[in-house]
Amino acid sequence: MxxxxxxxxxxxxxxxxxxxxxxxxxxxxxxxxxxxxxxxxxxxxxxxxxxxxxxxxxxxxxxxxxxxxxxxxxxxxxxxxxxxxxxxxxxxxxxxxxxxxxxxxxxxQPVYKLMGGARDRVACYASWRIEPDKDLDKVARSAERHVASGFRAMKCHLGRESLSRAVEHMRVLREAVGPEVDIMVDVNQQWSVKQAIAYTRALAPFQPYWLEDATSNVDFEGLRQVSEAIEIPTCAGETYYSIASFRPLVEHRCVDIVMVDQDLGLSGALKVAHLAEIYGLKVVPHLATEILAHLIAAVSNGLTVEYYPWALPLFKQVPPVESGELVMSSRPGLGLExxxxxxxxxxxxxxx
Ligand SMILES: [Mg+2]
Structure with a gap:
């Protein structure tokens, strides 16, 4: 042994x-x-x-x-x-x-194959550069850079600005990337239930791909109300570090997409992904791109990977992004050196 x-x-x-x-x-x-x-x-x-x-x-x-x-x-x-x-x-x-x-x-064998091996390329989205406090010209230029470097999806953060400012931010972003690029909106639990519904309706013409952490993550009923009221898919889960927290989230249909953090470990995240599958829900990861990409490549309900490059310099090589997809390494284990x-x-x- x-x-x-x-x-x-x-x-x-x-x-x-x-x-x-x-x-x-x-x-x-x-x-x-x-x-x-x-x-x-x-x-x-x-x-x-x-x-x-x-x-x-x-x-x-x-x-x-x-x-x-x-x-x-x-x-x-x-x-x-x-x-x-x-x-x-x-x-x-x-x-x-x-x-x-x-x-x-x-x-x-690579970890994603041992965990299920659903696919060897996974959709991913750029999750840095586009912050709410930057001027809108810079937002547009940052979005264009993401598209130029091969991304087909990206995330922006909103939450503290006025409704008109939030709408302007989304309009500039949508105009910069065109109609085919997905834009995720993350508000990090900063809206009330009513704000979330009102803001999301105002943003709807610019077609957000999902609304993330719309309201407090301990307010399961609030999350459910937001999810029921809007047509844009909802997403939450990055703050939970115990698999038990996901039970009310999925049982009460509080979200359409379940987000798992590395705090669960790959084992805990895999259990949550299987739980989500039973309820017909997709799963996405929070940060730790090089690690959690393995989960999304492994499971049939894996949707897309958050690409955040802050740990990239630690490794000799990392999976490349081609046509908006992360190409998984065939090297054994996590494939990281x-x-x-x-x-x-x-x-x-x-x-x-
Ligand atoms: Mg988030």
Whole structure:
């Protein structure tokens, strides 16, 4: 039996091409077979040193366990049945992703094939550059750059501006990209139920592809009311870090599209994707492009991948985007190789 022997970790702060500089913890989970499972977790900011100590504590707890038995490991780490702070869920998710990488490398297969292998190219959308506080000429130019670099879909963030400003933003964006490019709208829970309905009706002529996090993510009834009132598909889920949170979301038809974050781990995200499939719902990922693309390629109800490039410099090669689709690597595991010089170059002083 293969055994987990320990880990190496790196804390880095890195961004790329106008994306936000993210503070990431890179985990390299090691085994007695010489296979190393890699993963990263993100959105840590000043919490990185504390998160790092939880990751190391969790790895210590599983030394000697079989990396090919992730459910046994998750049981030990997540104390199933008890609510868990997100911080600990995130640390456990780093380990889960690294375990999938080891499993793929041991089998000589890419992770998305082991998880289901529904497709080897996945639709993706550009999810950076288009922010609400920029002038509208810049919004138009940024959107044109995304189209020029091969994207067929992109996301914009709204939420705090007046209704007329929001409409103007969408009009400029739609005119810049033309009728064939999909535009996702994310409001990060900033609207009330009535605002969400009123704003979305005003934006409808510009054909948003989906409305994301329309209102508070703990207000399941509010999400359901918004979803029922508008014709544009709704999407939510990025803030949930427990699979149980998705039960009311899908059971009460609060959304049309379920979004999963890496905090669930690839194992938890796969369970949620299967739950969504039972209810006829699509699934999409939140951030961690290089990792969660595997889930979307794996499952039949995978819709599209959020392409956010803030961790790209950490890897020697990443899946290319061709005709609006991410082309999955055929290399074993996650198909990612860490760039040692980048890990040194971007080392975050507040971390290691
Ligand atoms: Mg979002």
């Amino acid at each position: 293969m055994k987990i022997t320990g880990c190496r970790t790196h804390v880095v702060r890195v961004g790329h091409d106008e994306s936000i500089n993210g503070v990431h913890i890179v985990l390299r989970l090691q085994t007695d077979a010489g296979l190393e499972g890699i993963s990263y977790i993100t959105r840590l900011h000043d919490a990185a040193p504390a998160a790092l100590s939880v990751v190391r504590l969790y790895v210590d707890r599983i030394v000697g366990m079989d990396p090919l038995a992730p459910e046994a490991i998750t049981d030990r780490l997540l104390l199933r049945g008890r609510p868990l702070p997100w911080f600990e869920a995130r640390a456990a998710s780093a380990i889960d992703v690294a375990l999938w990488d080891i499993r793929g490398k041991a089998a000589g 860490l760039d040692e010089s980048a890990l040194s170059h971007y080392a975050y002083a507040g971390g290691n």
